[in-house]
Each structure stands twice: as C-alpha cells, then as structure tokens.
Amino acid sequence: MTDTRRGQAWLGPVMLLPAIVYVLALVGAPFLLAFFYAVGDVKVGSTGYHFVGLKNFASVLENPAFRRALLNSVLFTVGSQILVLIFGNILALVLKDAFRGRRLIRFLVILPWVAPVSIGSIGWKWILDSLYSVINWVLIRLRLVPALSPPMWLGEPTLAMVSVILVHTWHVLPFSTVILLAGWTAIPRDIPEACAVDGAGYFRTLFQVTLPMLLPIINVALLFGIVFTFTDMTVIYILTRGGPYDTTQVVPSLAFFTGILGSDLAEGAAISIFLLPVLVLVAWRMLRTAHRAESG
Amino acid sequence: MAIVRTRALTKVFRQGQAGAVVDVDLESREGEFLVLLGPSGSGKTTLLRMIAGLEEPTSGEIWIGGVLVNDMTPRERRIAMVFQSYALYPHLTVLGNIVFPLKAQKVPRAQREEKAQWAADLLGIGHLLRRRPRELSGGERQRVALARAIVREPTVFLLDEPLSNLDAKLRASARAELELFQRRVGTTMIYVTHDQVEAMAMGDRVVVMNSGRVRQVGTPAEVYDEPADTFVATFLGSPPMNLVANGRATVGFRPEHLLPAGFAAEAGPRLPLSFRLDHEEYLGSERILYGRLEDGRFDGKVVSRVPASYRDSLPAGSTHPFEVVERNLKFFDGETGVRRDPVALV
Numbered sequence: 001m002t003d004t005r006r007g008q009a010w011l012g013p014v015m016l017l018p019a020i021v022y023v024l025a026l027v028g029a030p031f032l033l034a035f036f037y038a039v040g041d042v043k044v045g046s047t048g049y050h051f052v053g054l055k056n057f058a059s060v061l062e063n064p065a066f067r068r069a070l071l072n073s074v075l076f077t078v079g080s081q082i083l084v085l086i087f088g089n090i091l092a093l094v095l096k097d098a099f100r101g102r103r104l105i106r107f108l109v110i111l112p113w114v115a116p117v118s119i120g121s122i123g124w125k126w127i128l129d130s131l132y133s134v135i136n137w138v139l140i141r142l143r144l145v146p147a148l149s150p151p152m153w154l155g156e157p158t159l160a161m162v163s164v165i166l167v168h169t170w171h172v173l174p175f176s177t178v179i180l181l182a183g184w185t186a187i188p189r190d191i192p193e194a195c196a197v198d199g200a201g202y203f204r205t206l207f208q209v210t211l212p213m214l215l216p217i218i219n220v221a222l223l224f225g226i227v228f229t230f231t232d233m234t235v236i237y238i239l240t241r242g243g244p245y246d247t248t249q250v251v252p253s254l255a256f257f258t259g260i261l262g263s264d265l266a267e268g269a270a271i272s273i274f275l276l277p278v279l280v281l282v283a284w285r286m287l288r289t290a291h292r293a294e295s296g
Numbered sequence: 297m298a299i300v301r302t303r304a305l306t307k308v309f310r311q312g313q314a315g316a317v318v319d320v321d322l323e324s325r326e327g328e329f330l331v332l333l334g335p336s337g338s339g340k341t342t343l344l345r346m347i348a349g350l351e352e353p354t355s356g357e358i359w360i361g362g363v364l365v366n367d368m369t370p371r372e373r374r375i376a377m378v379f380q381s382y383a384l385y386p387h388l389t390v391l392g393n394i395v396f397p398l399k400a401q402k403v404p405r406a407q408r409e410e411k412a413q414w415a416a417d418l419l420g421i422g423h424l425l426r427r428r429p430r431e432l433s434g435g436e437r438q439r440v441a442l443a444r445a446i447v448r449e450p451t452v453f454l455l456d457e458p459l460s461n462l463d464a465k466l467r468a469s470a471r472a473e474l475e476l477f478q479r480r481v482g483t484t485m486i487y488v489t490h491d492q493v494e495a496m497a498m499g500d501r502v503v504v505m506n507s508g509r510v511r512q513v514g515t516p517a518e519v520y521d522e523p524a525d526t527f528v529a530t531f532l533g534s535p536p537m538n539l540v541a542n543g544r545a546t547v548g549f550r551p552e553h554l555l556p557a558g559f560a561a562e563a564g565p566r567l568p569l570s571f572r573l574d575h576e577e578y579l580g581s582e583r584i585l586y587g588r589l590e591d592g593r594f595d596g597k598v599v600s601r602v603p604a605s606y607r608d609s610l611p612a613g614s615t616h617p618f619e620v621v622e623r624n625l626k627f628f629d630g631e632t633g634v635r636r637d638p639v640a641l642v
Binding site: 188190191193194195196197198199200201204208209212213215 | 348349350369370371375376377379380381383385386387396397399400401444448
C-alpha cells in the first residue's frame with residue numbers, strides 16, 4: 001500500500017513533465033523572449049542588446065499602420081465569428097437529424113478544418129484571382145458583372161476584407177460546427193416537443209428556448225473562435241499579404257512583416273504583445289466557463 | 297373539455313415491421329380520467345404522442361372535441377402534455393416556464409401574470425416562482441409541469457408517466473394530489489403508465505394495451521375482475537392470476553381466491569383442490585403461498601394469497617386441501633387465450 005503511494009508520488013509529476021517541458025519551451029520561452037525584445041533595440045543580425053524601455057510601444061502606438069491593423073483585426077475577428085456562429089448553428093441543425101448521406105456531408109463539412117490551411121488558401125487564391133477567378137468566369141457568363149471589369153476580389157480594399165473574412169470563416173467553420181453539434185445533440189428531444197405542445201412556433205422555440213439553452217456551448221465555440229482568428233495570419237498572408245495598401249493587415253501579420261521580413265525584431269515583438277490583453281481576457285472567460293461547467 | 301376519439305389508429309415506424317400501435321379505436325368520455333396501461337413497448341406512449349400531434353399516424357383518424365385533428369399541429373389541437381422528464385425549460389424561472397404557453401398564445405402581459413398566479417396557487421407552488429427548475433425537488437418539478445400544462449386551460453390533458461421519476465414514497469402522495477387536481481379542474485385526462493397500481497387507483501377507466509393493440513377497456517374493477525383475455529388477467533394483479541390448463545380451456549383464478557378449505561367467507565359452491573406448498577412469504581397483512589396444484593385435473597404452479605388472520609403454519613412440502621369459490625373461476629380459450637363462457641371442468 002505504502003509502496004504504491006510512494007510510487008504515485010513521483011509518477012504523477014513525471015507523466016506531466018513532457019507537457020510542462022513542451023509548454024515552457026515552445027510557449028513560455030518565446031513569450032518571455034518577446035517581452036525581452038520589445039523593451040530592447042534588437043534587429044535581425046544585431047549582436048548587442050540595449051534596454052530602451054517603452055520606446056518601441058510608443059512608436060507602435062504612433063504608427064498609423066498599427067492602428068489600422070488593430071482595427072482590421074477586430075473587424076476580421078468579429079466579422080468571421082458572426083458568420084461562423086450563424087452558419088455553424090445552421091449546419092449543426094441540419095446535421096443533427098438523420099438523413100440519407102449524412103455521413104458524407106459531415107465528412108465534407110469537416111474537410112476545410114483537417115485540410116492544411118495553406119493548401120486551402122492557395123486554392124482560394126486562384127478562385128479569387130484577378131485573371132483566372134472561376135467566380136468571375138461564372139458571373140460574367142451569367143451576365144451579372146461586366147466582362148471587361150469584373151470585381152477584383154483581392155485588389156479592392158472592401159472586397160479584399162470581405163474575401164479574407166469569408167475564406168477564414170470557411171476554414172474555422174467546421175470546428176465550431178462540431179462543438180455546436182454536440183450542444184444541439186445534448187438538448188433532450190422532450191424540450192422542443194414541449195415547446196410544440198405549448199404552442200410555440202419554430203422561431204420562438206429557437207430564440208427563446210433552444211438557443212438560450214445552448215448559450216454555454218456557443219460561448220465555448222466563440223472563445224475558441226476568437227483565439228483562432230485573432231492570432232491567425234495564414235489566410236491573410238497567402239491571399240493578400242495585408243494588401244491592398246495595408247487594408248487587410250491584421251496585428252499578427254503586421255508583427256510578422258515588421259519583425260521578421262522588416263528585420264525590426266523589437267518593434268515586431270512590441271506589436272505582437274498588443275495581442276495579449278485580448279487573449280488574457282478570452283483565457284479568463286474560458287477558465288470561468290470551464291469552472292462553471294465543473295461545478296454544474 | 298373535449299372527447300378524444302381514435303378510429304383504426306395505426307402507427308408503423310418502419311415498413312415491414314410490426315406496428316407500434318395497431319387499429320386502435322378508443323373514445324374518452326367527458327371529463328374522464330382515462331389510463332393507458334401496458335408493459336413497455338406496448339404502444340401506449342406512441343398512442344399518446346399521436347393524440348398530442350408529436351407523432352404522425354400511419355393510418356386512422358384522431359378526433360378531439362368533434363374535430364378531425366390529423367393534420368393539425370400540436371398547437372392547434374389545444375392539448376397540454378406533461379412529459380415523463382417534465383421537460384421544463386432549464387434556463388427559465390418557474391414563472392417563465394408557466395407563462396411560456398401564454399406568451400406563445402400572445403396573451404397580454406397583465407393577464408399572463410394573473411393566470412400564472414392562479415395556476416401556481418392551484419398547485420401550491422406560489423412561493424417557487426423565482427426559482428429555476430434545477431433548484432426544485434422532483435415533486436416540485438412535477439407540479440411546475442402541471443401548472444405549465446393547466447395555465448392555458450387546455451381541452452385535454454395528456455400525461456406520459458409523470459410519476460415514474462419520483463421515489464416510491466413521494467409517488468403515493470403525488471398520485472393522490474394528481475387525482476384531486478383532476479377532480480378540481482374537471483378536464484379530460486389521458487394518462488400513460490406501466491404501473492398497474494397507478495392505473496387502478498386513478499383511472500375512471502383503464503385501457504390495457506399489449507403489442508400495439510387494445511386488449512380491454514373498462515373500469516378498474518372490470519379489468520381486474522372480468523379480464524378479457526389471459527394477458528389482461530396476468531398483467532393486472534400482483535401476484536398475477538393463476539392460470540391452469542383444463543381440457544381445451546384455461547382456467548384462471550386470483551391468488552386471493554385460492555384459500556385453505558373452509559376459510560373463504562363467500563357463499564356458494566366450491567372447487568376443492570389439493571395444494572402442495574413450496575415456500576411462503578410473510579408480508580405482515582397477508583401471506584403469499586407459492587406451490588403447486590397436485591390434482592389429476594389441475595396441474596401447475598399457483599400462488600395463494602391468504603390474509604394474515606389465517607394463522608395455521610404450513611410446512612414447506614406439505615399438501616393441504618384448498619378451494620376456490622366456483623363463481624371466481626374465469627375461463628379462457630386454451631389456444632387464443634380469449635375469455636369464454638364457463639365450461640364443465642374435466
């Protein structure tokens with residue numbers, strides 16, 4: 001008995017060690033490094049380090065490109081999350097009930113999530129290309145847009161933002177759909193039936209009973225969605241590189257372009273640290289939700 | 297208040313399979329407490345759900361208050377239903393739950409509150425209105441479910457095993473409350489249960505169902521004393537009716553009618569039987585004797601239920617003269633199990 005207990009005393013930490021090492025090495029260290037860089041004057045290739053205090057942060061805040069990127073990040077996140085919640089719920093409602101071919105449809109819905117985002121985005125780059133766009137080809141044949149000046153999906157500021165939001169939505173939608181599907185499936189059949197007997201129509205049942213019951217799950221899907229979107233730059237990097245004229249530049253992509261491609265590591269780090277407040281807020285909400293779920 | 301009538305109502309869930317409900321013709325009476333009783337899988341809940349409009353019949357008709365309701369939504373049928381799980385809306389308060397049907401009917405706010413208060417008072421849950429369902433006990437939840445059902449004064453009440461989630465002690469008091477409630481509101485109630493005690497205690501009439509078919513409809517006394525077939529005879533009563541083969545007939549008698557010779561108070565000719573005791577259960581008010589009939593004419597396992605006032609000790613393995621008053625013998629067809637006229641015993 002005592003042997004087993006003593007065994008467990010060291011076994012637990014040992015089992016946890018790989019996870020702890022992983023988090024410290026790949027999340028903790030870069031995170032501290034970013035702070036270290038952000039208060040210094042490090043450039044790619046520089047050999048010394050001079051503490052400069054909050055100078056980098058001040059210069060970032062004065063930079064109009066950063067303010068634009070911050071606004072774009074909010075727009076990108078809010079826009080795509082609204083779409084994800086609407087379409088995620090619709091998809092979950094459709095996939096909840098049994099029908100012929102449901103397995104196939106479920107598989108297809110999951111595909112954008114499991115496929116590498118870079119490959120998917122390159123596909124979209126061609127779909128939205130200024131010369132070879134299949135969308136434009138179809139629209140021109142349907143005579144919905146003029147043949148000589150079709151929309152430049154990635155070349156006009158508003159259209160470019162709409163395009164990256166839609167493609168990002170396409171990419172993260174499956175994840176939220178799966179979470180929401182689990183939530184919808186967990187609502188007992190009795191509840192909508194009681195609504196029907198009580199005389200409530202489809203929309204009253206949806207908006208006054210089932211959706212409110214689903215709120216905790218929607219919360220989870222939303223928090224994950226915000227993290228995946230606010231810190232992501234893949235879709236934007238591949239489709240627009242932040243263009244045209246920085247109109248689709250978001251905070252992570254700006255940090256990347258400034259710090260890595262522009263070799264100003266210090267300013268890049270300072271930019272990326274501005275993501276922190278949002279992420280801390282989201283993490284705090286997540287932990288609270290998890291805690292509430294635990295305590296019932 | 298309304299009469300519910302079904303005509304040749306049938307539900308087949310999957311083509312080629314046996315129907316869940318087969319050819320059910322039923323007619324409730326004004327303000328009646330009608331109980332649908334049967335084992336699980338007998339189709340009683342499916343029948344109730346078809347009346348509610350939650351399940352579409354494969355064929356047949358449903359009439360409520362003289363109106364054919366087959367193509368009507370549950371809302372248009374103006375019925376109320378209490379679910380086995382109560383199906384309370386967990387995110388709403390008790391008050392929110394009770395006024396929900398009124399909101400759906402677009403009843404003005406002032407009137408809603410008044411109605412909700414009336415329903416809550418009727419069920420004695422006025423003090424719980426601000427609570428949420430998860431803060432309530434099983435019995436309280438049931439009352440909220442009833443209040444939500446009664447609040448818009450439905451024409452018919454449908455109840456699907458509403459007591460099965462309560463513990464045994466609470467169930468008895470909830471049963472009495474429900475009966476009182478029905479008498480007070482006077483609305484037709486159709487009540488599904490698999491518990492024969494509930495059915496006997498509460499029902500004005502009992503509909504006994506098995507494998508989708510109605511086996512018998514009658515008052516509790518009728519279905520107990522004059523069972524239409526061997527299924528009804530054995531499903532009702534605990535322990536069930538003794539059935540023994542005799543020639544081409546099956547003879548049945550209740551355990552309480554198989555008594556030691558000379559002990560029955562009833563007058564009339566008796567059928568003497570020889571009973572060999574296997575074992576006994578003493579239940580305080582009565583003794584349940586398990587054994588066999590050892591007689592040339594009757595052979596088989598039987599149960600006898602003797603009042604505890606019979607004090608003679610019967611050792612296991614001993615054989616004793618028992619008897620059944622002949623009036624209490626029921627005869628069934630040996631093959632179909634359907635009730636038949638008495639025949640001469642062979």
